[in-house]
Amino acid sequence: MMPLRRFRIHQPGTIAEAAEMLAHFGESGRLYAGGTELLLAMKHDVLRFEHLVDVKTVPGLAGIEANGGWLRIGGVATHRSIEISPVVRQRLPLFAEMEAKVANGRVRATGTLAGNLCFAEPHSDPATLLLALEARVRVEGRSGPRTLTIQELIPGAYQTSLASDEILTAVEIPLPKNGQRASYLKFQVHERPTLGLALVMETQDRGQAIATARVAVGCVCPFPRRSRQAESLLVGDRPQVERNLSQAAEVLADEADLIDDLEGGADYKRHLISVFLKRAFACAFPGR
């Protein structure tokens, strides 16, 4: 950690103004929310910016609300505000529980969900769960608003498809219908998770059959992944699906582009996917 190099903070009043500022500063500027990633990277001297555009001064971006079948989380909502939000706790408790285990209290108090997604650090809890929940993000730049899926937003490690003047203004998550069973599990040794695994299923017959399934894995790979083939193995009668779990895990691991790093070798991560898919499934059907 080094002293921060000199930089200037700019405080736009609107999204349009923020976009103008970002466009004006180009490579030398960057959007700044909680700063928990950005300032750390700047203190380690791996990123250098002369201008930071503080998105927190734009009014109306911190809200959290449920509306028309969607949970909408504003572009500067912090992890902590999501974790304790009555709306989230009531309408999508799984998301609140995941948020409560992101990082540590200090990071959650200042770090934002949007900042997590837009930094595209491979060890993200929310990105993995949002992928399985089929969430979308609203972004806005000088050329107007767009809507992106999580896959579209995060095409690679530390990469997003945002233009340099675009701001993520909201994350929108479809609210669960009756019969949804979902779980998110992570395995962590170091400061960031080694593995995150999300499983979201629509069930019928009081949980006896699974109509649709979505499974996503993150942290073990450069960016969170789903596998349609694995998901097809997770549909059908529950006992049959249970028997398919190992195979589904293998398929998911095959498609995930597992990496060897200090968190572990690819073969270990493959094994963890299998362990945690089974655990996630068991979690989704508690009290059996």
Added chain:
Amino acid sequence: MSEKKREFYVVNHSVPRGDGVAKVTGQAKYASDVVLPGMAYAKLLRSPYAHARILSIKVGEAEAQPGVFAVLTGDRLEGLNPYYGHAVKDHPVLAMGKVRYVGEPVVAVVAVDERTAFQALDHITVQYEEMPAVLSVEQALAKGAPILHERTFAAGGFRGFEADVSAGRGTNICQEAHVTWGDADKAFAEAAAVVEGEYYYPMAYAYAMEPYVCVAEVNESGVTCYSSCQHPFIVRHDVAGVFNLPVSKVRLVVPFVGGGYGSKSYTKIEPLTAACAWKARRPVKLQLSVEEAVLTTRSDDALVRERTAVDAQGKLLARQATIYLNTGAYAENSPLVCEKAANRAAGPYRIPNARIDCYGVYTNTAPASSFRGFGSAQVTLAAESQIDEIAEKIGQDPLAFRLANVAERGEVFFPKSRPLDGDLKSDLKKVADLLGWDKPLPKGKGRAVGCTASDAGAYPVTSAAVRVHGDGSVSVLTGSTELGQGSHTIVAQIAAEEIGVPFEKVRVVGSDTAITPFDRSTGASRTTTLMGRAVLEACQDAVSQMRAMAADVLRCPVEEVTLMRGGVQRGADRLDWSQVLARYFGLPDGEVLGRAYLRKAGDLSQLPVFWELGCLGVQVSVDEETGRVHLEKLAVVGDVGLAINPALAEGQDLGAATMGMGIGLYEELIYDGEQLVNNSLLDYRVPRFSDLPEELHLALTENQDGVGPYGAKGGGEGSLNPISSALVNALYRATGVRLRRVPLLPERVWRALRDARHGRESCPAPTKQDAKSRREAG
């Protein structure tokens, strides 16, 4: 527990620590809080190479930056003696001619503020010519290996052992130590059973919350350093050497220190900071980041090959060990770590034959030095693992085997040393009771016990001064540093006990070499024992002077004046100390100065000063699917003679055990080639509160059998030493799989379990290549 010799008023009570409120309210002052008028700030440019010749350094552009006062390089130190080191003078103030590890300081920039200094580093160009580097002990000892230090060295007077130093004799061996007794070869040939193995204990970072900080000022009165150091008097000696000054002209002031754990032992950045101040002609502050601190001092990692033999009766017959310590680029205190590792490798057992060979080896990696436990943790992984291994081999319970073989109280179990001054046998029984040793355990759980004895206390030279003031309050002048371990509280308790005043009336004046009397060091768990005793004797000196003063004012022979708590009595006359002083001096103030010097004499003539014991038990659960090992129960017994402050003593035991658990389960510094890859806290995993065991038992054994005050002995390292081996042994008992290296990271455990299931050798030869090959594969 033997009966207490007397009733205590203040000691042996858990009085709240004297600095507690100041620390939790942020009032306590640390070296980084020191601001001197006109002070500038230094930042360092570090070497990107592990071993390279410095061809040229261009600093002109940096010097021209606005706000830059001075730029210092290794060849701009004319007038100073550029090398220091209390054991081996191998450490240049800044790299001279060549660099020896990635991260070695090469250039220092002094500027008006930290940012200006930091940004000026961009304007420096250093040309290097790379040289072949040695990154492991194997490479360093190979035939024809490049040599780190070509010069020869004289042994430093503060090295802490009698033998000569090995550094500078044409090899990369920094220090070697050999300990033998009996005839190990013969014993192994005749043994009933033998176990043999190779073990690896990783390099670790002590992670004091406060990284290294120094503020230095150089002027006509000499050099003054405010520093986060543990041993100000030895640092004073080194700084005096660099500046060619008498020690009276070098002043080391140590405010509160934010944790040391050995990492702040001896000289670190003080000579460099002082050199910066000298060059810039103004006070300079140099404070390192955590990442830089890791590059300043780490612990020695150790490869240990060990054999243990028993006879047909299940008695230990012999031990033999060869130990290789990776000492890094500079000796620092590693020669002593080498000596201590050799002394501690056989363990606290009755063993008739032993041969221990220990080598501390220079490599082109960050310098290693003292670390809580001092070589003991490194060698105990092997030693205590093998106690369980051999017990199993002959069908004995590991606890029963230990009880049958552990050294008895009063036994000389290590040649030419103080007899064992503690009761490990009863400590082991206590631990087993607390752990519920005989209770059945479900599958996937395991228990283990472990014990160690360390030759602690360092060299016993310590002095103290106690001033009793006219109002009966007391100042204690101590050269021991308050590192968070609570030493200022302990010495205040002793002074309050002896002078007979309330604890609140005692003020402790901490280390300032211009004011406080000499103390060799604050390390090796010696402060309670030695400084505590010096303070006690200084108090007794003051009391006896005041008794004579009382006789003077009462106009009677001294023999007629009897001591009572806080004063004296003669017949119906009772005088407290303030009355004695007021009548003696004829003023409402005045003072008595009591002093004491301890040296290696009398009951301190036999080393070690005391045996620091470690004795604990663990219970772990293992998630066999992920490989995660969880410490769910911990029992520690601190055999401390007498706990001056039981809460603080137990806190030290828990702290040391937790720190050791960190290395046992998670912590490991990893080199990928020349580069240390996880010196940031994002990647280096220290224990968290959530890692603490659900069930915790802390107990003390107080037999008043130490040479310290009231029979006290030191603590604070003991429970770190055996915990890694206990975790390994407990994992074995839970799963049947034995690992011979720590940390027991989930992936490593999972691999071992998987290999065991497939009938493969469960512990591949320790190698540091796995992380590297993983990265290369990725």
